[in-house]
Amino acid sequence: MENQLLTAAASLFVRKGFVGATTRELAKSLGLQRASLYHYLESKQDLLYVLCVRGMNSISEEVAEAIQSAPAGERVRSALRAHIEATLRDQDMHAVMLSEFRHLEPERRDEVSRLHHSYHQQLRDLLQEEQDAGRLRQDIDNKYLALMLSNLLNWTLYWYKPTGPLQPPELAELVYKLFIDGAKAQSPD
Amino acid sequence: MENQLLTAAASLFVRKGFVGATTRELAKSLGLQRASLYHYLESKQDLLYVLCVRGMNSISEEVAEAIQSAPAGERVRSALRAHIEATLRDQDMHAVMLSEFRHLEPERRDEVSRLHHSYHQQLRDLLQEEQDAGRLRQDIDNKYLALMLSNLLNWTLYWYKPTGPLQPPELAELVYKLFIDGAKAQSPD
């Protein structure tokens, strides 16, 4: 599917939600008549489906690559950075994926859920290895460590403004610092 | 507005989204005909509006109360706990408030935005005081500390299951630990 179409759809779905977005407005933003859209797709839902699959795959692949190529002590930092850079590079698509995928028909929704679950497991495995290596605390179950990391990563998509003072790599560094060291006043090392 | 109606609406809006939810299904879940709903409200949007205002106010009030009544060193813990208990006590309402308030008409949306902003400022002020008192790190701007705390608190609404092993106070303690001390292996105090 053409990138221009997907970009326009992502932008529209972010603003109106998938259900509230109309093919009228999508066509208008592309300078087409409604009917012309159906040359490129079979249904409005196809757009959401492609956005979700591409979004999920891009995170999963970039984070896997980042983990593999990082030295042992830097895997978490590298993963967080890759996640944040991937999602903010295509912020609309990833925001749509997160908040609208539930509107897919059951079969496709399950497929995206599996991708999501598999990525979450990637993160859990990474955190587990770091716990085993003694670099991460072991008094919090792996499961909750991963969920709280997801909290930190996902909600960022809803407030980050690329026009603000922070660029994605700097934001990633902040998130990493907080996730690893916490917010309390640091004792001098 | 009657609680039974609001509870049914919150549950429906969580599952289908505000736009995707139909008055048909809402009426059915209450054992009424569609038209009968309009004895209690003027439009479907009224439901969303009431849910948003009640949701925002309940957090704001309970957290303010928690901060006031806590001893100096315990304010952040107390605030987090109040926030998490308030939101999970009425999880559907608060999830709807967070993800659906953008579908309010502009005037009402702005009103809810103001409530939201005012609560966020409450949190920032608290964090600022703690930074000034030397209890929280000062190398991360207050603004980002507050945003990352929001990440931790908000996204939780989307995965927490009351049937799981953790009760809200226990989850609050986990979130507090991570926010304050971070995930790295703890040096023995």
Add this chain to the structure above:
DNA sequence: GTCTATATTAGGATAGAC
């Protein structure tokens, strides 16, 4: 590949009886 015209369905909301 894009258009005009239209089929079809379903939504929110209202009228007015009981």
Add this chain to the structure above:
DNA sequence: GTCTATCCTAATATAGAC
């Protein structure tokens, strides 16, 4: 306070010409 019947609008999607 709840009902049946209906209005009105707008949505997705299709047919078929150019």
